[in-house]
Structure formats: structure tokens, C-alpha cells
Amino acid sequence: MRALRFALLICVIELTQNNQTMATKKAKKKAPAKKAAKKVVKKAAKKVVKKAAKKVVKKAKVKRKPNAAFMKPMTPSAALAAVVGNKAIPRTEVTSKLWAYIKKNKLQDAKERRNINADENLKKVFGGKKTVSMFEMTKLVSKHLS
Numbered sequence: 001m002r003a004l005r006f007a008l009l010i011c012v013i014e015l016t017q018n019n020q021t022m023a024t025k026k027a028k029k030k031a032p033a034k035k036a037a038k039k040v041v042k043k044a045a046k047k048v049v050k051k052a053a054k055k056v057v058k059k060a061k062v063k064r065k066p067n068a069a070f071m072k073p074m075t076p077s078a079a080l081a082a083v084v085g086n087k088a089i090p091r092t093e094v095t096s097k098l099w100a101y102i103k104k105n106k107l108q109d110a111k112e113r114r115n116i117n118a119d120e121n122l123k124k125v126f127g128g129k130k131t132v133s134m135f136e137m138t139k140l141v142s143k144h145l146s
Helices: 002-022 027-059 078-084 091-104 120-125 134-142
Strands: 115-117 131-133
């Protein structure tokens, strides 16, 4: 609101200065200048109001709730339990522990960072594949959760 008031104040000051200089000119030229100045003021006011409205809308957003399906504890298979442990944990934790294992054992491909080079434990989880992309990995891991 302060920005709106400030913008309007500036426009009013400019208009009064324009009016003083226009007073010396003929009356015919004075009328179109006023209309043009009013249009400029209206456009500037609309822009300021739109910006203020956008800021209010952005602040009104609420924090997202996590999906309950991701938070449900799942039991890993024997092959996956060798990597993440045999306790029932949510999918999000399985992914976190899997990435911790991959980074700890330096299994991420050096050149193609999207690929994971499987060791003996991960080969069982990945269905015998030697190299798996990180997107494919989540699909293969979900088969080992129940």
C-alpha cells in the first residue's frame, strides 16, 4: 500500500508541474495533455496494485503436507535389507539410506553421474544389472518393499 501511495504521489506531483507549464499554452492543447496524463496515472496505479496483490497471494500459500503413502513403514526384502537394514522404514528413508550406501562405497559413476555402478549387494537388488540409472533404481527398489 505504501508503494501505491508513493507512486500516486509522484504522479500527482508530475501532473501539477505539467499543469503549470501548460497554463501558458493555448487552451486547446491543454485539454488533450490532461487526458494523456490521467491515462498514464491510471496505468501506473494499476501496475502498482497488481504487484501488491501478487505479493499478498504469495504470502497466503500454506505449507504442503507430506503424502501419507510415502511415510508408511515398509518391510524390505532380504536383498535390500543387506543394504538398508531389516527394520520396517518409510520409502523416503529407504531412498536416503540407499544413497548413503552408494556415496559411502563410491558407487556413483564418475563420468555419467546419473548412473550407479552396482556392487554385489546392489546387484541382487537391481536384478543382476551392473549399471543402473538413478531413475531406474527407484523402480527396481520398489519391487523389494512390501
